[in-house]
Amino acid sequence: MLQWLRRLFQGPAKDATPQQAPRPEDDAPPVETPQSEVPAPPPADPMAPFLPFQIRPLEVADLNRLLGVFRDAIQVGSAGEYDQQQRDAWSRGQNYDSLISLLSEGETVVAQWDDELVGFAQRIADNINMVYVHPDSARVGIATLLYQHLEDSARVEGIPSLITHASLTALEFFRFMGFDSEGEEQADRGGVNLKRHLMRKSLGNFQ
Template identity: 70%
Template sequence: MIRKWLEQLLRRNQHPIAPTRTATRHTPDEIRAQDTANTSNGPQVLLRPFQIRPMDSGDLGELLGVFRQAIQVSAADQYDQQQRDAWSRAQSHESLISALSEGEAVVAEWDNVLVGFAHRINDYINMLFVHPNAGREGIATLLYQHLEDGARMEGITELAAHVSLTAHGFFHFMGFTSEGQEEAERNGVSLARYPMRKPLI
C-alpha cells in the first residue's frame, strides 16, 4: 500500500504543487474533516499538497502540539493515561528547542499545516512524531526516509533508536531489529520501549 502510494506521489511530483508559508493554514482537525467529506475522491485524498523540509525557527511553536497529540492519541492503546501524561510533559517548549538544536531535524507540512517532525543526531533517530489526524498517510515513512538518506550521505553505517510500543511495528517495517525490551522513566513514571538497530550497509 505504501509502495503504491509513493509511486503515485512521485509521478505527481513531476509537476508539484508547492505549499507556501503565506497560504491559508488549516488545523490538523480541519484537514481530517475535509478528507472525511471528500472520501468519494478516492486516491486523490492521499495526494494533497505536502512537503518534507528542514525545520526552521518558525516551526517551533507547532512542534510541541504535534509531539503531545501524537503521544496522547496515537499511543493510547499501548500506554495508560498516567504514562502518556508523564511522557508528553517530558518536553517543554524550551527543552524541545534545545533537543532539536543539534543534528538534523525535518518537518512535514500537509496543506501548509505542520503535521509531523523527525530528528536525527549522528547515527541516532531521536524523535519521529506525526499528528494523529495525519496518520496512516505515509508521512512517517517519508520523514524517516529523509533522515536515513542524510545518514547514508554522511557515511553512517548503522542507525539506532529507542522506540515506543506504538512505533515498534513501524520501525520493524523500516528494517530495524529489536534488541529486547527495556523500561525508561519519564517524570517518575516507567514506560516500556525497545532499543532497535538497522544496518545501512
C-alpha cells in the same frame, strides 16, 4: 498503500488538476482527439502534482507548532499502548524551551500539509531520536518520508548503522523501515516507567 492513495486523492493540493480522464466504456467507439487538444506529456514525476505534503528542514517559525504535534501524537496516537499516567509523563517530558534546545542538535525535518505542520523527525548522529506524526495525519506515509530523509543523510555521512529507542506505538513502524529489536527497555519519565525497544538497522556502510 490503498489507504495512502485514498487519503491523497481525498485532499489533493490546491493547485492539483486531475491527470487522468474517466475510463471510457469498454464498448464505446474510439474518439478522435484533435491535434490542438492532445494532452501535454506527463511531468517527470507523475505523483508530484498530487503530493499534498512536503518534507523540508525545520524552520524557526515551526517551533511553536511542534509541541502540539508532539503532545497530540502521544496523547491520541499512543493511547492504545500506554495508559493516561504514562502518556502524561511522556508528553510532560518536553516543554517549549526543552524542545527548542533538543531540536538544535543533529538534523530535524518536518512534514507540512498545506499550511499545517503535521509531523517531524530528528536524527542525532546514529540515533533516530524523534519521529512524531499528528494522529489526524497518521498512516498515510508521513513518518516513512521523514525517516527516509534522515536515513539518506546518514548514508551520505557514512554512518554504518542506525539505532532508535522505539515506543511500543512505533515498534511496527520501525520494523517496517527495516529495524530489528535488540530487546525491551524501560524509559523513566519523571518516575513513571514506559516500555520501549532498542532497535537497530544496518546501513551497510562498512569502512
